[in-house]
Amino acid sequence: MPSPTTGHRVAVLGTGSMGTAIAKALIEAGHHVTVWNRSRERLEGLAGCRVAQTAGDACLDADVAFTCFSNFAATHDVLEQQDVVDALRGKVLVAMSTATPDQVHDLQRFAEASGIDYLDAKIAVTPAQIGAPTAVIFFAGPQAIFSRIEPVLKALAGRATLMGERIDGAVQGDFAFLSVYFAGTIGILHGAAFSRSSGLDIDQFFSLIPCFLDEINARSQSFRKMILAGDYSDVQSALKTDLAGARLLADATVHAGMQRLFPDALIDLMQDAVAQGHGDLDSAAMVEAFGKKSRTAAWRSAV
Numbered sequence: 678m679p680s681p682t683t684g685h686r687v688a689v690l691g692t693g694s695m696g697t698a699i700a701k702a703l704i705e706a707g708h709h710v711t712v713w714n715r716s717r718e719r720l721e722g723l724a725g726c727r728v729a730q731t732a733g734d735a736c737l738d739a740d741v742a743f744t745c746f747s748n749f750a751a752t753h754d755v756l757e758q759q760d761v762v763d764a765l766r767g768k769v770l771v772a773m774s775t776a777t778p779d780q781v782h783d784l785q786r787f788a789e790a791s792g793i794d795y796l797d798a799k800i801a802v803t804p805a806q807i808g809a810p811t812a813v814i815f816f817a818g819p820q821a822i823f824s825r826i827e828p829v830l831k832a833l834a835g836r837a838t839l840m841g842e843r844i845d846g847a848v849q850g851d852f853a854f855l856s857v858y859f860a861g862t863i864g865i866l867h868g869a870a871f872s873r874s875s876g877l878d879i880d881q882f883f884s885l886i887p888c889f890l891d892e893i894n895a896r897s898q899s900f901r902k903m904i905l906a907g908d909y910s911d912v913q914s915a916l917k918t919d920l921a922g923a924r925l926l927a928d929a930t931v932h933a934g935m936q937r938l939f940p941d942a943l944i945d946l947m948q949d950a951v952a953q954g955h956g957d958l959d960s961a962a963m964v965e966a967f968g969k970k971s972r973t974a975a976w977r978s979a980v
């Protein structure tokens with residue numbers, strides 16, 4: 678924990694679920710935290726920090742300001758107030774709300790015009806995981822600014838990761854994460870529904886999830902090797918074998934009395950990659966099919 682004399686002076690604007698977790702982690706790490714929130718009741722659970730009356734006041738004595746509003750429209754509403762612009766000039770702004778690439782480019786233009794150093798941040802964990810050594814937050818912006826405030830950022834996420842100086846790097850990292858997160862969590866929920874519909878012990882299913890994740894992790898390391906080499910010929914599991922497995926899963930899902938939307942989505946994706954000629958290769962070759970516009974994708978977007 679930094680001593681009170683080495684801690685940074687930090688403002689947290691927006692103390693909803695995520696902003697509160699961020700403020701608490703920064704206080705816990707020994708930084709001098711000032712918080713501001715539009716509605717006062719969201720500030721009640723916070724101790725060990727100064728509560729400012731206005732966003733501008735919160736930024737006055739801070740070196741770094743974190744914004745964590747619902748979206749970027751709210752972020753602009755607050756940041757474009759003249760007293761906030763004046764208080765932040767020459768300081769670091771870390772904008773943490775979820776956003777599109779266009780929105781972070783807009784904010785970058787605003788920050789440059791206002792003389793504010795902008796780091797973008799996108800959070801890949803829920804509030805309960807903020808501060809954990811394994812928590813991932815993606816950052817984008819100048820390396821020099823990231824390095825200067827890295828101890829503050831590490832208090833929020835052990836894996837505070839700079840995705841490069843391009844301001845949309847954190848947004849893109851977040852979308853890559855969401856591909857994994859949505860597919861993984863929906864797969865777990867489908868497995869839970871299947872276990873329940875088949876009369877299996879659902880608790881036993883959940884107790885085995887860490888082992889399944891270990892297997893996925895091992896498989897991802899072999900994907901990494903093959904994708905970096907651009908060579909999918911060292912087959913551990915051929916794509917056509919996985920496709921046959923997905924078809925069996927679809928049959929079993931129907932047999933268990935469930936709808937087959939989930940396995941059908943898997944079959945669709947694999948069939949598309951097989952149609953592109955990757956069936957005999959390791960299923961890592963799907964990365965090539967995803968990267969191409971296929972006839973299936975064109976048909977879907979036209980509907």
Ligand SMILES: NC(=O)c1ccc[n+]([C@@H]2O[C@H](COP(=O)([O-])OP(=O)(O)OC[C@H]3O[C@@H](n4cnc5c(N)ncnc54)[C@H](OP(=O)(O)O)[C@@H]3O)[C@@H](O)[C@H]2O)c1
Pocket residue numbers: 691692693694695696714715716719745746747748750751754755773774775800801802803804
């Ligand atoms: N929660 C998560 O698990 C999670 C994970 C990753 C990323 N995120 C992202 O983090 C951001 C915050 O999420 P959250 O879960 O903390 O949401 P939340 O609990 O709903 O909090 C939203 C915050 O935004 C403020 N706000 C909204 N509109 C405003 C405006 N026009 N002016 C001033 N303040 C405004 C709210 O103030 P009031 O209290 O006054 O309404 C509140 O402080 C979102 O962009 C979200 O996508 C969240």
